[in-house]
Amino acid sequence: MSAARDTVTVCEVGPRDGLQMAQGRMATDVKLRWIRQLADAGLREIEVGSFVSPRMIPQMADTGEVVRGVLAIDGLTVCALACNLKGAIAAHDAGAHVVAIPVSVSDTHSRANVNKGTDDQVEMVRGIVDWVRAQARPMRIDVAAATAFGCSMEGDVPRQRVAQVATALAATGVDRIALADTVGYAHPALVRDTVREVQDAIGARLTKLHLHDTMGLGLANALAGLELGIREFDSCLGGLGGCPFAPGASGNIVTEDLVFMLESMGLATGVDLQRLIAARGLLHESLPDEPLRSGVAAAGIPRTFRSNAPVRGL
Amino acid sequence: MSAARDTVTVCEVGPRDGLQMAQGRMATDVKLRWIRQLADAGLREIEVGSFVSPRMIPQMADTGEVVRGVLAIDGLTVCALACNLKGAIAAHDAGAHVVAIPVSVSDTHSRANVNKGTDDQVEMVRGIVDWVRAQARPMRIDVAAATAFGCSMEGDVPRQRVAQVATALAATGVDRIALADTVGYAHPALVRDTVREVQDAIGARLTKLHLHDTMGLGLANALAGLELGIREFDSCLGGLGGCPFAPGASGNIVTEDLVFMLESMGLATGVDLQRLIAARGLLHESLPDEPLRSGVAAAGIPRTFRSNAPVRGL
Numbered sequence: 001m002s003a004a005r006d007t008v009t010v011c012e013v014g015p016r017d018g019l020q021m022a023q024g025r026m027a028t029d030v031k032l033r034w035i036r037q038l039a040d041a042g043l044r045e046i047e048v049g050s051f052v053s054p055r056m057i058p059q060m061a062d063t064g065e066v067v068r069g070v071l072a073i074d075g076l077t078v079c080a081l082a083c084n085l086k087g088a089i090a091a092h093d094a095g096a097h098v099v100a101i102p103v104s105v106s107d108t109h110s111r112a113n114v115n116k117g118t119d120d121q122v123e124m125v126r127g128i129v130d131w132v133r134a135q136a137r138p139m140r141i142d143v144a145a146a147t148a149f150g151c152s153m154e155g156d157v158p159r160q161r162v163a164q165v166a167t168a169l170a171a172t173g174v175d176r177i178a179l180a181d182t183v184g185y186a187h188p189a190l191v192r193d194t195v196r197e198v199q200d201a202i203g204a205r206l207t208k209l210h211l212h213d214t215m216g217l218g219l220a221n222a223l224a225g226l227e228l229g230i231r232e233f234d235s236c237l238g239g240l241g242g243c244p245f246a247p248g249a250s251g252n253i254v255t256e257d258l259v260f261m262l263e264s265m266g267l268a269t270g271v272d273l274q275r276l277i278a279a280r281g282l283l284h285e286s287l288p289d290e291p292l293r294s295g296v297a298a299a300g301i302p303r304t305f306r307s308n309a310p311v312r313g314l
Numbered sequence: 315m316s317a318a319r320d321t322v323t324v325c326e327v328g329p330r331d332g333l334q335m336a337q338g339r340m341a342t343d344v345k346l347r348w349i350r351q352l353a354d355a356g357l358r359e360i361e362v363g364s365f366v367s368p369r370m371i372p373q374m375a376d377t378g379e380v381v382r383g384v385l386a387i388d389g390l391t392v393c394a395l396a397c398n399l400k401g402a403i404a405a406h407d408a409g410a411h412v413v414a415i416p417v418s419v420s421d422t423h424s425r426a427n428v429n430k431g432t433d434d435q436v437e438m439v440r441g442i443v444d445w446v447r448a449q450a451r452p453m454r455i456d457v458a459a460a461t462a463f464g465c466s467m468e469g470d471v472p473r474q475r476v477a478q479v480a481t482a483l484a485a486t487g488v489d490r491i492a493l494a495d496t497v498g499y500a501h502p503a504l505v506r507d508t509v510r511e512v513q514d515a516i517g518a519r520l521t522k523l524h525l526h527d528t529m530g531l532g533l534a535n536a537l538a539g540l541e542l543g544i545r546e547f548d549s550c551l552g553g554l555g556g557c558p559f560a561p562g563a564s565g566n567i568v569t570e571d572l573v574f575m576l577e578s579m580g581l582a583t584g585v586d587l588q589r590l591i592a593a594r595g596l597l598h599e600s601l602p603d604e605p606l607r608s609g610v611a612a613a614g615i616p617r618t619f620r621s622n623a624p625v626r627g628l
Contacts (some may be wrong), residue, residue, distance in 0.1 A: 150618045184609075185616045187578035188537050215616070216571035216609030219534040223502050249613035257530035264501035295498075295530030299563035302499045302529070304464045 007268045009045055009232045011208070012038050012255055014283070015066070016047040016081055018240025019059050021251065024287045028062040032069045034282050038237065039076045041275035043255075046070070047100060047234070050081035051090040067094040079142070083114060088128045091139070098140040099132070101125055102180070105165045106151035109182070118165055126172040133173070143169050144178040144210055148194060150185030159194040163201040170202040177206050178234070181221065184214020184249065188224035195228045208232035211253045213239060213293075218253035219261055226267075233258060238280055238292030256280075256294040260305070268308035273301055321582045323359055323546045325522070326352050326569055328597070329380070330361040330395055332554025333373050335565065338601045342376040346383045348596050352551065353390045355589035357569075360384070361414060361548070364395035365404040381408035393456070397428060402442045405453070412454040413446070415439055416494070419479045420465035423496070432479060440486040447487070457483050458492040458524055462508060464499030473508045477515040484516040491520050492548070495535065498528020498563065502538035509542045522546035525567045527553060527607075532567035533575055540581075547572060552594055552606030570594075570608040574619070582622035587615055 015035055019026055026034070035048055048070055049063030067080055079098040082088040091099040103121040104110035110118045125143055132139050147154075148162045166177055179198060191209070198206045209225045211218045211233065222233055235258045241251025259271045277297045284292060296302075329349055333340055340348070349362055362384055363377030381394055393412040394405040405413040417435045418424035424432045439457060446453050461468075462476045480491055493512060505523070512520045523539045525532045525547065536547055549572045555565025573585045591611045598606060 150616065152617070155617050183616070184613065185618050187575055189579040214609055214613045215574055216568055216607075217533055217575050219531055220537045220575060223534045223537055250609055254530055260529055261501055261531050261534060265503040293530075295528055295564055299498065299528045302464065302497070303466070303469050304499050 006266070007231065007270070008226075008262050010043060010255060010259060010262070010269050010271060011045040011047060011079065011232060011234045012043045012237060013047040013210075013234045013252065014038075014236040014238070014240050014255070016050050016060070017234070017252055018236040018238075020050065020057050021242045022059065022240065022287050022290050024289060025059050026286045028065055028069075030282065030286045031062070031066050034279065034286070035066070035070050036073060037279040037282060038276075039070070039073045041279055042269070042271035043276075044075060044270055045077040045079060045098075047079040047081060050083075051087035052081070052083055064090065064094045067091070067096050071095050082128075084124060085128050085131060088132065092132065092135060092137065096139060098142055099128070100142045100144060101128065102144045102146045103165070103169065104146040104182070105157050105162050106147040106154045108153040109147045109151045112153065119168075122165065122168045122172065125169060125174060129173045140176070141174045142176045142178060142208075143174045144180045145169065146180045146182045148179040149181045149190055150183060152183045159197040162194055163197045166198045166206065167201045170205045176208065177202065178208035178210050178232070179206065180210035181212050184212035186211065186221045187215075187217055188220050191221045191224040192228065195225055195230065199228065206230075208234065210234040212241065213250040213253050216250070219257060222253060222258060222261070237276070237283060238290075238294060238297075240290065240292070250293065254294045256297050260296040260301070263307050264305060266308060273305070273307060277301075320580070321545070321584070322540075322576050324357060324569060324573060324576070324583050324585060325359040325361060325393065325546060325548045326357045326551060327361040327524075327548045327566060328352070328550040328552070328554050328569070330364050330374070331548070331566055332550040332552075334364065334371050335556045336373065336554065336601050336604050338603060339373050340600045342379055342383075344596065344600045345376070345380050348593065348600070349380070349384045350387060351593040351596060352590075353384070353387045355593055356583070356585035357590075358389060358584055359391040359393060361393040361395060364397075365401035366395070366397055378404065378408045381405070381410050385409050396442075398438060399442050399445060402446065406446065406449060406451065410453060412456055413442070414456045414458060415442065416458045416460045417479070417483065418460040418496070419471050419476050420461040420468045422467040423461045423465045426467065433482075436479065436482045436486065439483060439488060443487045454490070455488045456490045456492060456522075457488045458494045459483065460494045460496040462493040463495045463504055464497060466497045473511040476508055477511045480512045480520065481515045484519045490522065491516065492522035492524050492546070493520065494524035495526050498526035500525065500535045501529075501531055502534050505535045505538040506542065509539055509544065513542065520544075522548065524548040526555065527564040527567050530564070533571060536567060536572060536575070551590070551597060552604075552608055552611075554604065554606070564607065568608045570611050574610040574615070577621050578619060580622060587619070587621060591615075
């Protein structure tokens with residue numbers, strides 16, 4: 001681990017990855033209040049929704065309104081997910097600062113999800129990059145290499161293939177690439193091997209890990225990534241998100257516990273843990289049937305905890 | 315991490331640390347069947363109970379009978395906890411292979427729990443060592459340095475003090491020393507710093523970590539220990555155990571998820587994960603109100619999982 005005041009970006013994906021898996025539906029005005037609470041807690045990057053078919057994911061039908069509603073929050077980087085050029089155009093129209101595009105490394109998974117193979121998806125990303133770069137307003141383009149640590153359909157996903165797809169994605173000119181443990185099969189040794197392989201191929205263009213806690217290994221996997229210099233992580237408040245392939249399984253890694261771990265280790269996230277935990281209230285009120293996880297929220301912040309976050313005014 | 319077929323000892327402490335915190339009480343015959351199932355799943359070391367006052371912990375009143383009932387299980391190392399010489403004598407009388415003695419590094423915690431300070435407790439351990447070594451039948455003596463990563467009463471526990479206590483304990487002639495995260499405050503950087511400090515002081519006499527998952531960091535902490543060569547871990551099936559200082563908080567690290575992580579990483583535990591998960595059935599049947607955790611049990615063993623355990627006959 002490098003210097004003590006190293007910083008880490010925690011990207012809250014609850015409003016997107018969390019709410020899209022939820023049984024209930026959060027009203028637009030509640031989303032806007034919740035996202036503001038998350039930003040007030042110090043989260044500087046939030047994935048607020050996805051521009052996908054409202055017939056497929058009705059919870060995301062208001063994403064345009066949500067993006068426009070949170071753009072004014074001071075210092076917040078507003079991300080939105082899109083699966084194709086149409087979605088990316090909608091994200092740009094709404095004013096998103098970042099569009100995040102998932103591309104599955106597993107060809108089978110890709111065809112099952114979007115009816116197109118991985119190589120075709122890379123070409124689709126190239127089209128998005130060309131379109132975005134031609135616009136007057138810049139927008140950051142992030143790609144998440146999904147099923148990078150295994151696939152529920154294909155099984156093992158060779159790390160050489162992950163590096164190959166990451167290389168092709170980097171060549172399209174996207175800004176940042178993340179590796180996503182879409183089905184939760186990752187373990188620390190696999191994270192290490194895969195991250196190293198991809199770093200050898202595309203260097204610092206690999207910025208982020210998107211991890212699930214399906215097998216209870218989420219934060220151990222994050223630690224393995226941290227040790228290789230990864231400084232961006234997706235996570236969900238309360239570990240929202242579930243796993244579409246395993247009913248009852250845990251979802252994304254828990255923002256509260258991730259922030260607790262990072263800050264405890266001397267890594268500055270800019271997040272106020274107490275305010276972050278307080279933001280569970282509105283989430284629970286709005287979706288009372290959704291189980292919220294978090295060790296530190298259940299046990300309470302221990303007296304030995306010291307944050308590295310700069311003191312923030314109200 | 316060293317060679318691929320490195321082995322790790324997972325010591326199941328569910329019958330002791332788990333059941334003593336449970337609301338309900340498991341009958342002696344159920345304990346015996348459950349411990350046999352755990353051993354049949356490949357666990358080679360099980361802490362089966364504690365020789366403490368049955369008035370204090372009624373769930374442990376049958377520990378003598380339990381020890382005697384499982385001694386015949388082929389290849390099983392039978393451990394029992396004791397807090398003083400009287401308990402250690404009872405463990406020896408019952409035929410335990412190992413006596414495990416907790417000594418709190420935090421003086422305040424020690425006085426609150428056993429009405430004696432840490433240094434007095436080290437002297438108590440010396441008395442146990444002298445007594446045990448004078449017996450015809452040998453018995454391994456393990457000490458767990460409790461509150462080694464922080465204390466709910468004292469707050470931070472300086473790692474220099476942990477190393478000092480570990481050194482004094484090693485000098486009494488005990489066989490093995492573990493560091494215990496009694497209240498769940500540990501994080502990976504603290505585990506690293508403390509383990510290194512204690513290794514510098516007593517070398518390979520530090521063998522084990524006893525970790526809780528209070529803040530959701532249990533397996534990340536285990537990974538930090540693994541990376542420094544620790545090859546023994548305590549854990550509880552279903553993450554039994556809770557935290558006496560935080561009602562509703564998680565308990566010990568989860569045996570199922572720990573085994574999943576270790577085996578996935580190429581470390582051989584000797585445990586058959588499927589049989590291990592099956593041993594939850596009897597536990598749940600006997601203590602239906604006790605919440606059982608485990609990512610891999612909830613989500614199912616992923617198709618990419620390959621065990622390093624030798625194939626065991628029925």
